[in-house]
Structure formats: C-alpha cells, structure tokens
Amino acid sequence: MKTKGVRTNKINIVTLGCSKNLVDSEVLFTQLKGNGMNVTHESKKDDANIVVINTCGFIDNAKEESINTILRYTDAKEAGIVDKVYVTGCLSHRYKDELEVEMPTVDAWFGTNELPRMLKTLRADYKHELVGERLLTTPAHFAYLKIAEGCDRPCSFCAIPLMRGGHVSRSMDELVTEAKSLARRGTKELILIAQDLTYYGLDIYKKRNLADLVNRLADVEGIDWIRLQYAYPSGFPMDVLDVMRERENVCNYLDMPLQTGSTEMLKLMRRGITRERTEELVQSIRERVPGITLRTTLIVGHPGETEAMFDETYNFVERMRFDRLGVFTYSHEDQTHSYSMPDDVPDDMKQERADELMELQQGISSELNQEKVGNTYKVLFDRKEGGYFIGRTEADSPEVDNEVLVPAQQYVRLGDFAHVNIDRTEEFDLYGNIVQPTV
Numbered sequence: 001m002k003t004k005g006v007r008t009n010k011i012n013i014v015t016l017g018c019s020k021n022l023v024d025s026e027v028l029f030t031q032l033k034g035n036g037m038n039v040t041h042e043s044k045k046d047d048a049n050i051v052v053i054n055t056c057g058f059i060d061n062a063k064e065e066s067i068n069t070i071l072r073y074t075d076a077k078e079a080g081i082v083d084k085v086y087v088t089g090c091l092s093h094r095y096k097d098e099l100e101v102e103m104p105t106v107d108a109w110f111g112t113n114e115l116p117r118m119l120k121t122l123r124a125d126y127k128h129e130l131v132g133e134r135l136l137t138t139p140a141h142f143a144y145l146k147i148a149e150g151c152d153r154p155c156s157f158c159a160i161p162l163m164r165g166g167h168v169s170r171s172m173d174e175l176v177t178e179a180k181s182l183a184r185r186g187t188k189e190l191i192l193i194a195q196d197l198t199y200y201g202l203d204i205y206k207k208r209n210l211a212d213l214v215n216r217l218a219d220v221e222g223i224d225w226i227r228l229q230y231a232y233p234s235g236f237p238m239d240v241l242d243v244m245r246e247r248e249n250v251c252n253y254l255d256m257p258l259q260t261g262s263t264e265m266l267k268l269m270r271r272g273i274t275r276e277r278t279e280e281l282v283q284s285i286r287e288r289v290p291g292i293t294l295r296t297t298l299i300v301g302h303p304g305e306t307e308a309m310f311d312e313t314y315n316f317v318e319r320m321r322f323d324r325l326g327v328f329t330y331s332h333e334d335q336t337h338s339y340s341m342p343d344d345v346p347d348d349m350k351q352e353r354a355d356e357l358m359e360l361q362q363g364i365s366s367e368l369n370q371e372k373v374g375n376t377y378k379v380l381f382d383r384k385e386g387g388y389f390i391g392r393t394e395a396d397s398p399e400v401d402n403e404v405l406v407p408a409q410q411y412v413r414l415g416d417f418a419h420v421n422i423d424r425t426e427e428f429d430l431y432g433n434i435v436q437p438t439v
C-alpha cells in the first residue's frame with residue numbers, strides 16, 4: 001500500500017444500488033475523463049487517492065451497504081491511504097444533514113442532482129459538449145439508457161421520490177443522440193430505464209410517448225436489442241406493445257413491478273390498480289405480444305399484510321406464471337406514507353413469505369425452461385466463466401434474469417450474438433451448443 005507523499009490525483013468512483021445510479025456514475029466518469037483526469041470505476045487496486053461513493057438509500061439492506069462502504073474509505077483516509085472521500089447518490093441526498101454530523105471524515109456530501117457542484121469540488125468543469133456522450137462501465141455491447149429521472153407516483157412504501165424528486169423526461173432528440181453515440185462505440189443492446197418508463201413524455205410532450213421514443217430508438221443503426229425495464233401497470237401505454245411486436249430489434253420483454261396480488265394490499269400500497277385489473281392487463285399484454293417474457297417484482301410483509309392477503313399473492317403468482325420474478329421484504333422507510341402504519345409483520349415472517357414465493361417461482365421457472373429444450377435462440381455473450389461462455393437470450397436482462405451457458409471449447413467473441421440450441425435446463429439457467437456462430 002502506498003505511503004503518504006506527493007501523489008498524483010487519481011479518482012475512483014464506487015457505485016452502489018441500481019442501474020439508474022450506475023448511469024449517474026458513468027456521466028460523472030465521462031465528465032472527469034473529459035477534463036483529462038485520471039479516473040477509474042470500481043478499481044480493486046486501491047491506488048486512487050480520491051474516492052467518490054455513489055450511494056443507494058432505497059431500503060435497509062442497501063443503506064447498510066452504503067454506510068459500510070463509506071466507513072471502509074473513511075478508515076482508509078484515517079490510515080493515510082486516501083486523501084479525499086466524497087459521497088453522493090440517494091443515501092447522501094436523503095440523510096445529508098445527519099450523516100455530515102455522524103461521519104465528519106467525509107470531505108463533502110452531494111445530492112442526486114448536484115453534478116456541477118461535485119465537478120467543481122473535484123476541480124473539473126462541467127462540459128456541456130459531453131451531454132449525450134457516455135463512457136460505459138458495463139461491457140461495451142450493452143448499455144442502460146435512463147429516459148427520465150424521478151417519479152410522481154404515490155406508492156406508500158417508496159422513498160425514491162424523496163431522493164430523486166418528481167418525474168422529469170429527457171427529450172427524445174437527446175436520447176436518440178445518446179443512443180447513436182453508444183451504437184457508434186459498439187453498443188448492441190439498449191436497456192431503457194427510469195423509475196417509471198410509462199410516464200415518459202407526460203411532462204414535456206403532454207402525452208405518454210414511450211411508443212414513439214422506442215420507435216425512434218429502433219431506427220438507430222447498430223442497435224439489435226431494445227429492452228424495457230420498470231414499467232408501471234396503471235395507465236400502461238398499450239401502443240408500446242405494437243411497437244414491440246412489429247419492430248424486430250425491440251425485445252419481446254417487459255419488466256413491470258406489480259408489488260402484490262391482493263387488491264386490499266394494492267389499495268394500502270396506493271398503487272391505483274386492483275388485482276382483477278392487473279390480471280386483465282397481463283392477459284392483454286400476452287395476447288398483444290405472443291411469447292412475451294414478463295418479469296415482475298413483489299413486496300411481502302407490508303404493514304397490514306394478513307395471511308389471507310399473502311395467500312392471494314401466492315395464488316396470483318401461481319396463476320400468472322411470470323417468466324421472471326423477484327421478491328423483496330418490506331423495509332420500514334421513514335418519511336414514506338407506510339411509515340405512519342405499524343410495521344406489524346415480523347421480520348422472520350416477511351422472510352418466510354419471500355422464501356415461499358421464490359420456491360414457487362423456482363418450480364414455475366424450471367417448468368418454463370424445460371419447454372425450451374431442443375429450441376434454438378439468439379444469444380448475446382457477456383462473459384467467460386468457469387469453463388463456459390455465458391450469455392443471454394432476448395428474454396433475459398443482465399444481472400437479474402436467466403443465463404445461457406455454452407462450453408468454452410465452442411469459441412465465441414464476447415459481445416457477439418450466436419445461435420444456441422438448448423439441450424439442458426435448470427431453474428434459472430439454460431445449457432446448450434452453438435449451432436450458428438456470430439450472427
């Protein structure tokens with residue numbers, strides 16, 4: 001480890017939390033590079049003397065991870081290993097006043113919308129000409145495209161609007177420019193993200209405009225896959241499904257967090273939709289885009305969740321047979337609407353309910369995967385690991401969904417597509433052989 005002396009500044013950006021936070025780190029990274037600075041992202045070498053931690057403040061576990069990461073670097077500062085520790089992101093935005101007192105070793109705290117001030121503190125200028133240009137921290141062949149910031153929804157359990165503010169769409173021209181720039185540098189898959197994709201355009205175009213945006217992005221040369229993540233069920237813009245069905249390079253894939261399968265609980269969560277209406281929506285989505293892959297996430301253990309409500313959710317998952325499912329246990333977040341309710345579901349019961357749903361989903365996923373044996377799929381290869389090249393089909397988003405494993409003897413370049421015939425499956429993974437290399 002380097003001892004204290006005259007050091008050339010090297011900045012290490014550390015990102016916690018979701019893909020939206022990752023995009024913010026990439027924007028910061030691009031600006032610092034644009035200023036000719038020595039900057040790295042998630043360097044394991046610990047050779048940077050300035051550290052910027054982009055935190056998550058969503059739920060308890062995430063907050064704990066953020067605090068521990070800050071402590072790791074403030075300890076390193078006290079040991080003379082780093083000179084400066086800066087903190088930004090959601091946790092900083094939400095608890096800046098308290099944390100400034102509790103963690104005085106941190107040099108400065110920034111909110112989620114303070115890029116110019118942060119750059120100034122790092123002795124860099126905000127380069128307007130870099131808007132729409134983004135260096136990636138993901139493998140070059142896929143990139144997240146954040147189409148909006150913030151959220152106007154009133155979900156009872158959610159602290160995100162407190163940290164990200166109200167919904168603000170980015171202009172279509174700016175997004176298309178960014179997509180073209182990413183495609184020029186080898187991006188083949190664009191993953192559209194926001195707190196709520198379906199709100200896109202309501203503020204700046206006075207109408208839900210996701211379909212038009214997706215259509216324009218689908219015209220960008222070099223983009224083979226466009227994927228939609230974080231759609232909200234109530235007021236869902238059905239016209240985007242026609243674009244999905246008609247455009248070859250728009251994945252038949254939709255991530256739509258539904259949170260619960262109980263109408264009473266949907267009311268408590270202020271989701272603005274009933275279970276019956278949700279089931280109708282799921283059915284019409286499946287009719288409108290045959291073979292679509294549906295991902296959802298649920299929360300168990302919200303205040304007031306009775307055994308009967310949980311059973312409704314369980315039966316809902318059993319009936320709907322989602323292709324992909326994630327389950328969170330409720331986290332009692334201060335300043336949210338639910339915080340005024342007693343957190344009356346014990347933690348072990350929360351966990352028990354989450355485990356029960358994931359066990360159910362494991363069975364469903366296993367059956368659905370079994371049906372894929374013998375079929376051939378277009379696969380985008382992300383990495384090589386443990387004797388396999390590992391990739392994803394159109395039905396799988398990075399980090400959260402299933403993967404396709406091909407023995408490493410069958411060479412494929414990372415970032416390339418190949419056709420793979422599936423010969424074996426497990427709950428969440430598919431195994432196969434390349435039948436047509438690079439497509």
Ligand code: SF4
Nearest residue numbers: 151153155158160195
């Ligand atoms: S839509 Fe998502 S981000 Fe917005 S309040 Fe609801 S849960 Fe939070």
